[in-house]
Amino acid sequence: MTAGATLAADGRTPGRHGPRAAAVGRTRRGRSSVGAIVLRALVLGYLAVLVVLPLAFVAWQALAPGLDRFVRSLTAPEALAALRLTLIAAGVATVVCSVLGTVVALYVVRSRLPGRRFAEALLDVPLAVSPVVGGLALLALFGREGWFADLPIRVAFTPLGVVVATVFICTPYTAREVIPVLRTLGAEREQAALTLGASPLQAFWRVTLPALKLALVHGAVLSLARALGEFGAVSVISGNLVGQTQTLTLLVQQRYENFDLAGAYAAALLLAAAAVATLVLLLRTARDRPGAAEGEGGE
Amino acid sequence: MIELSGVSVRYGAVTALERVDLAVEAGELVALLGPSGSGKSTLLRVVAGLELPDEGTVAIDGRDVTYAPPQQRGIGFVFQHYAPFPHLTVWENVAFGLRVRRTPRDQVRRRVERLLAMVGLSKFADRRPHQLSGGQRQRMALARALAIEPRVLLLDEPFSALDAHVCRKLRAWLRELHDELGATTLMVTHDRAEAMELADRIAVLNDGRLEQVGSPSELYDAPRTAFVRDFVGDSTRVGELVARPDEVDVLEAPADGATEAMVTRIADLGPHIRIELALAGGGECEVRVPRRRYRELDLRQGDIAWLRVDTPLAVA
Numbered sequence: 001m002t003a004g005a006t007l008a009a010d011g012r013t014p015g016r017h018g019p020r021a022a023a024v025g026r027t028r029r030g031r032s033s034v035g036a037i038v039l040r041a042l043v044l045g046y047l048a049v050l051v052v053l054p055l056a057f058v059a060w061q062a063l064a065p066g067l068d069r070f071v072r073s074l075t076a077p078e079a080l081a082a083l084r085l086t087l088i089a090a091g092v093a094t095v096v097c098s099v100l101g102t103v104v105a106l107y108v109v110r111s112r113l114p115g116r117r118f119a120e121a122l123l124d125v126p127l128a129v130s131p132v133v134g135g136l137a138l139l140a141l142f143g144r145e146g147w148f149a150d151l152p153i154r155v156a157f158t159p160l161g162v163v164v165a166t167v168f169i170c171t172p173y174t175a176r177e178v179i180p181v182l183r184t185l186g187a188e189r190e191q192a193a194l195t196l197g198a199s200p201l202q203a204f205w206r207v208t209l210p211a212l213k214l215a216l217v218h219g220a221v222l223s224l225a226r227a228l229g230e231f232g233a234v235s236v237i238s239g240n241l242v243g244q245t246q247t248l249t250l251l252v253q254q255r256y257e258n259f260d261l262a263g264a265y266a267a268a269l270l271l272a273a274a275a276v277a278t279l280v281l282l283l284r285t286a287r288d289r290p291g292a293a294e295g296e297g298g299e
Numbered sequence: 300m301i302e303l304s305g306v307s308v309r310y311g312a313v314t315a316l317e318r319v320d321l322a323v324e325a326g327e328l329v330a331l332l333g334p335s336g337s338g339k340s341t342l343l344r345v346v347a348g349l350e351l352p353d354e355g356t357v358a359i360d361g362r363d364v365t366y367a368p369p370q371q372r373g374i375g376f377v378f379q380h381y382a383p384f385p386h387l388t389v390w391e392n393v394a395f396g397l398r399v400r401r402t403p404r405d406q407v408r409r410r411v412e413r414l415l416a417m418v419g420l421s422k423f424a425d426r427r428p429h430q431l432s433g434g435q436r437q438r439m440a441l442a443r444a445l446a447i448e449p450r451v452l453l454l455d456e457p458f459s460a461l462d463a464h465v466c467r468k469l470r471a472w473l474r475e476l477h478d479e480l481g482a483t484t485l486m487v488t489h490d491r492a493e494a495m496e497l498a499d500r501i502a503v504l505n506d507g508r509l510e511q512v513g514s515p516s517e518l519y520d521a522p523r524t525a526f527v528r529d530f531v532g533d534s535t536r537v538g539e540l541v542a543r544p545d546e547v548d549v550l551e552a553p554a555d556g557a558t559e560a561m562v563t564r565i566a567d568l569g570p571h572i573r574i575e576l577a578l579a580g581g582g583e584c585e586v587r588v589p590r591r592r593y594r595e596l597d598l599r600q601g602d603i604a605w606l607r608v609d610t611p612l613a614v615a
Binding site for chain 2: 188189191192193194195196197198199202206207210211
């Protein structure tokens, strides 16, 4: 992703592209040109102001009142409940979306059934639509006057609703990672497996899935990161019941509104830490992901 | 062994194959020859079960397999770009078909080792496909297809992705392998020299239709359509007769049935010399003369010669 790109802009690629590419931004003598220095300063400045500073500020505000206060904020019952719900919802959503995302990707790329392009377009809806609208739609379905209001399991204003809303939000991520990989891979290998006697399921398990491993992991990590930070949809569907349907993001909002700033920043720092941890995971999977050409080794 | 009857394949408005009938005997190597878009790959895939025909039937070893999935046809398929499994080693690639059938481990080991030895890849058993050269990958793909001991072997342009030198070596090797194993083989190629060299019979396809099926000699000496005549070899016209450029007799003196012509151009092609001539009655002609014969004739530009065709091609 971006990390890979900034490494290259540094001018010191690990030799993959050869000496010429490494010379981008450098003068004949090997010293960076003025333009390159200015560009670098701009990029770093942008990152510093918009990313690093706010995070540093949150950390400071969370820890300034004292470590004692910080720990108490995080171990309060409502905080623990929020943390538990957030982790469960994010975890379940990631797993569900990974599985369903793969199924949808297979349907879109490999099957010859109708509606494929429509399905592919639908995948982008959770990304295009405001999460609040998503939450509202779910409420319309499952709420008191909704179509599915009389289901044996209640969805609106329950932890289940939080999970469902998170699944909705995370739906596009795995599918959008897997689809291009499936397309580039082409169906030949799976066909080869079939001619060798494998059933379609065996072909999927032994040939397709291993090739999708990295795309799946990448999609799962993206899903996880998104799920941890979800606010809008969850806020609408959950009713924000403290200790029951309140996620970490909702907790931050509630504490802030109740002027418990230290508590709000503490929870926010926790979220930020989780986000950074997920980002690190993302960087590792992105860098290991060699792109479509790796498996072929050039033909 | 393989019987195709009235096979038609259509993609919307495009007809890929039109009522093709073809019978392949057990143990034969038949080449499907034709230009791009002629439908030869489609035909191969219909036999494999990777495409379903809109009309017609396919039978393998007497059994109707028209709509049977590839797994149930007893075929082995080698793709044009080999379709290796990149996450498996060469050994595991070749063993794939056996593992999928839950063959006992020692039996798998014996067969894989024998096949790797047969294709000369024993030393590469632990490598990954991307560490192999094109020719080696091709041999691995072949070993993989042969591992399941198919009744029918299907090859889709097996040598087209390789450079000429590797190509030639593998061609000879494939013919030997075929003779040794005796598997019924259907091979798609666009290279006529390859088809002529390897096949017992050649089926020439053009625009979805089967033009002619016959041995290389039959197709070369007795083509039944103009397309086959020109696709399988060059041809030249002397008066009303059409013949292969190297089958035209070049004489230094007038003779019965010979046409007078003047040499307009000479090109030294090595093993033979190409001579272009203007015919006395109008028209141009191109003949090929073996080097030794040319030395006897010693023709130069502007010289007169007489051309006689003893073995014309039937199709004019």
